[in-house]
Structure formats: C-alpha cells, structure tokens
Amino acid sequence: MNRREPVELSKSYLLLNHGPVTLVSSAHGDKRNVMAAAWAMPLDFDPPKVAVVIDSRTLTRGLIEASGEFVLNVPARAIADKVLAVGSQSGRDVDKFAAYGVGTMPASKVGAPLIDGCVAWLECKVIPEAHNEKRYDLFIAEVVAAWSAPDVFNNGRWSFHDEGQKTIHYVAGGTFFATGEEFEAK
Amino acid sequence: MNRREPVELSKSYLLLNHGPVTLVSSAHGDKRNVMAAAWAMPLDFDPPKVAVVIDSRTLTRGLIEASGEFVLNVPARAIADKVLAVGSQSGRDVDKFAAYGVGTMPASKVGAPLIDGCVAWLECKVIPEAHNEKRYDLFIAEVVAAWSAPDVFNNGRWSFHDEGQKTIHYVAGGTFFATGEEFEAK
Numbered sequence: 001m002n003r004r005e006p007v008e009l010s011k012s013y014l015l016l017n018h019g020p021v022t023l024v025s026s027a028h029g030d031k032r033n034v035m036a037a038a039w040a041m042p043l044d045f046d047p048p049k050v051a052v053v054i055d056s057r058t059l060t061r062g063l064i065e066a067s068g069e070f071v072l073n074v075p076a077r078a079i080a081d082k083v084l085a086v087g088s089q090s091g092r093d094v095d096k097f098a099a100y101g102v103g104t105m106p107a108s109k110v111g112a113p114l115i116d117g118c119v120a121w122l123e124c125k126v127i128p129e130a131h132n133e134k135r136y137d138l139f140i141a142e143v144v145a146a147w148s149a150p151d152v153f154n155n156g157r158w159s160f161h162d163e164g165q166k167t168i169h170y171v172a173g174g175t176f177f178a179t180g181e182e183f184e185a186k
Numbered sequence: 187m188n189r190r191e192p193v194e195l196s197k198s199y200l201l202l203n204h205g206p207v208t209l210v211s212s213a214h215g216d217k218r219n220v221m222a223a224a225w226a227m228p229l230d231f232d233p234p235k236v237a238v239v240i241d242s243r244t245l246t247r248g249l250i251e252a253s254g255e256f257v258l259n260v261p262a263r264a265i266a267d268k269v270l271a272v273g274s275q276s277g278r279d280v281d282k283f284a285a286y287g288v289g290t291m292p293a294s295k296v297g298a299p300l301i302d303g304c305v306a307w308l309e310c311k312v313i314p315e316a317h318n319e320k321r322y323d324l325f326i327a328e329v330v331a332a333w334s335a336p337d338v339f340n341n342g343r344w345s346f347h348d349e350g351q352k353t354i355h356y357v358a359g360g361t362f363f364a365t366g367e368e369f370e371a372k
Contacts, residue, residue: 017224018355018363019205038203041227043239043322051237051324053229077369084371132318136229138237140322158357169204169355169365171344177204179355180366183263185270 002105002116004147011156012146013042015074015120016050018158018179020167021083023073023118024052025104026063027111032104034096034115035060036087038170040072048143050124055137059091064126064139069110072122076152077178078164079117084174109145119152119165158182188291188302190333197342198332199228201260201306202236204344204365206353207269209259209304210238211290212249213297218290220282220301221246222273224356226258234329236310241323245277250312250325255296258308262338263364264350265303270360295331305338305351344368 007015016022019041025034039053050072054061064070075083085100096102103116107123114121124141132138152158152165160166160179169177193201202208205227211220225239236258240247250256261269271286282288289302293309300307310327318324338344338351346352346365355363 014358018357019207019224019227021205038205039227039229041205041225041237041239043225043324049322051227051322053227080369080371129318132315136235136237136326138229138326140324156358158363166366171204171368172200172342174371175368176371177344177368178366180352180364182357182361182363183266185266185360185362 003149004121005150007146007148007153009048009143009146010046012048012122012143013045014156015122015146015148015153016040016042019169020074020179021170021176023075023083023086023115024054024060025071025073025112025115026060026067027113028063028066031063032113033059033063033091034086034102036083043140050122050141050143052139053137054139067111068126069112070124070141071107071110071112071114072124073115073118074120074167076117076119076164077166077168080168080176082117107145114147119149119167121147189335190307191336193332193334193339195234195329195332196232198234198308198329199231200342201308201332201334201339202226202228205355206260206365207356207362209261209269209272209301210240210246211257211259211298211301212246212253213299214249214252217249218299219245219249219277220272220288222269229326236308236327236329238325239323240325253297254312255298256310256327257293257296257298257300258310259301259304260306260353262303262305262350263352263354266354266362268303293331300333305335305353307333
C-alpha cells in the first residue's frame with residue numbers, strides 16, 4: 001500500500017475534505033513521533049492550508065514547535081489498530097514506531113516521516129500563529145507537498161477497491177466509521 | 187426526522203468528530219440564510235468549541251459578523267440534494283429556504299434557525315478573533331446548546347437505522363460519501 005504518486009497541490013484539500021482521521025508525524029533532531037488527530041481540516045485551496053489541533057501536553061507538540069513541520073497522514077482501515085494505539089500512548093513513554101511496527105518513508109520537503117499503510121500524505125510547514133497555538137492548541141500550516149496511493153486516489157477522485165483501503169473516521173473509545181458509499185446529489 | 191433531544195455540551199464534539207459535512211444557518215434582523223460547509227471541526231471538549239471556515243464573499247459571513255451567532259446543522263443523507271443546492275447558490279440571489287423547501291425550527295439560545303432534516307444541531311456563539319477571520323476566513327465559536335435526533339444519536343452513540351438517516355461527507359462536484367460501517371479497533 002506504499003506506492004505513492006504526487007498530488008497536485010491545488011487538489012490536496014480533497015485528501016481531507018471528507019473528514020477522515022489523520023496521523024500527525026513529526027521529527028526534530030534525533031527524535032520523532034506519530035499521534036492520531038481527528039481534529040484536522042482543510043483551510044484553503046491554493047496555496048493549500050490546513051488547520052489541526054495539537055494538545056499542548058503531547059510530545060508531538062514540542063517536535064512541531066521546534067521544527068515548524070509535520071505530516072498529516074491519512075490512514076487506511078487496514079491499520080486502524082495502529083491508529084488507535086498511537087492515539088492512546090505518549091511518545092514520551094514509548095517509541096511508538098518500534099512498539100507498534102509503524103513503518104515510515106522519507107518525506108520530500110519536511111523532516112517528519114510519511115507513515116506506511118496510509119493512502120494519502122500532506123507535508124506541512126507551520127504558519128506561526130502564537131495566539132492560536134497557545135489559546136486553542138490550533139496550528140495552521142501550508143501544504144508544501146502531497147502524495148496519494150495512486151490506486152486509491154487519482155486525478156482528484158477516491159476509489160476504494162477493498163475494505164482495507166478505505167479511509168476512516170474516528171468516533172470515540174476505539175470506535176471508527178469506515179468511509180461509506182459514494183453517491184451524487186442532484 | 188425533526189424530533190430532537192438535548193445533547194450534553196461535553197458530548198457535543200461527538201456530533202462533528204467523524205467529519206460530516208455541515209449546514210451553517212445564520213440570521214440577523216429580518217435576514218437569514220443557510221449554506222453548506224465541509225470545513226468545520228471540533229476545537230475543544232468542555233466548554234465545547236468549534237472552528238469553521240466561512241468565505242468572506244458569502245451572505246452568511248455578513249450575518250454571522252453582525253449577529254455573532256450561527257448554528258452548525260449536521261444533515262442526513264435524505265436531504266443531500268438540498269445540501270448541494272444551498273451550497274451552490276448565494277443567499278444574495280435567492281431565498282434558499284423558499285427555493286429549496288428548507289424548513290426550520292427555532293433554536294434555544296441563538297437567533298439562527300435549526301434546519302429540518304438534520305440529525306444534529308450545534309448552537310454557536312462566535313469568540314471574536316479578528317485576525318483569523320480576516321486572514322483565514324476562520325471562525326471560532328463556543329457551542330452553547332446542542333441537539334440530536336434521539337433515534338440517530340443518543341447517550342453519546344450514533345445509530346443509523348436506514349440509509350436516509352446517515353450523516354454525509356462532502357468530496358467535490360456534487361459527490362458525497364455516506365458514513366459507512368462502524369467498527370472497533372483493538
């Protein structure tokens with residue numbers, strides 16, 4: 001599931017538009033981490049921006065503040081157990097990559113890694129907004145590169161060929177919804 | 187589908203957590219409007235806050251700036267055609283309530299109406315953040331009351347009993363995903 005092709009920046013909002021849960025990966029110096037974030041959304045089309053909530057108590061928060069970079073990874077249902085695991089533990093207590101067998105690939109424009117088993121990846125550089133970060137734990141970033149698994153997202157369209165490829169939406173307490181039937185409104 | 191029961195404020199984030207598309211309703215003086223917004227997310231648990239992107243060119247933007255209030259309505263698939271219609275036209279050009287047969291109910295704490303055919307409603311008061319609004323079209327608000335259709339969301343859990351009750355996720359160009367299968371990760 002790790003073949004990937006570039007996604008045009010102007011279409012990268014489509015990777016988040018339907019509200020899937022994300023994995024936030026980050027790195028600084030010799031430290032790196034990955035956590036889950038349901039509270040992420042597109043903020044602009046072109047140049048593309050995103051907004052994401054990163055709790056001040058997380059290791060991820062420190063790595064993003066130090067590096068000014070992160071990746072929003074869109075996981076497939078096949079790795080839902082890992083999404084829950086990395087969302088339930090702190091990177092201060094455990095190396096989540098080793099503990100949960102989370103593989104990575106290098107990103108192209110940021111130091112944070114791309115996470116294996118995802119179907120889309122948005123490489124992001126923080127637009128510093130100290131007030132939002134401090135008061136709301138809210139980070140705004142520009143998307144500087146984007147990728148998708150080409151059999152799952154191509155030419156601006158999602159095509160899920162099996163259950164394991166589907167994106168997922170977090171509810172609470174370990175419960176998710178898979179992305180469901182596609183339909184056209186009139 | 188318009189029976190509704192209050193949702194505890196501390197659980198109201200669950201109405202948006204899985205990333206459904208929303209309808210933003212607004213009112214000021216004798217004007218009111220409704221538009222679609224896919225870029226909305228929870229921002230905090232308790233007191234609950236939300237973030238939503240409202241384009242500066244919309245009638246809704248003016249009504250929200252004047253009143254400091256709006257409602258985030260979570261539409262069911264049964265009204266997907268109306269969601270697309272109110273997302274495709276400006277309230278400056280047409281009374282969308284009359285043109286598309288969009289019914290309303292009064293809210294409890296804000297002047298903006300609750301939209302018929304939805305399964306959840308979050309009444310919101312804007313927390314003024316001029317810089318975010320001007321630079322990013324981003325509005326932050328506190329949820330001051332929340333409601334759900336009790337057969338669809340009750341005690342913090344979603345239960346969709348038929349296709350028409352499902353929440354929906356916007357892709358682009360009139361295409362949506364229905365909320366899909368619920369599952370537990372381990």
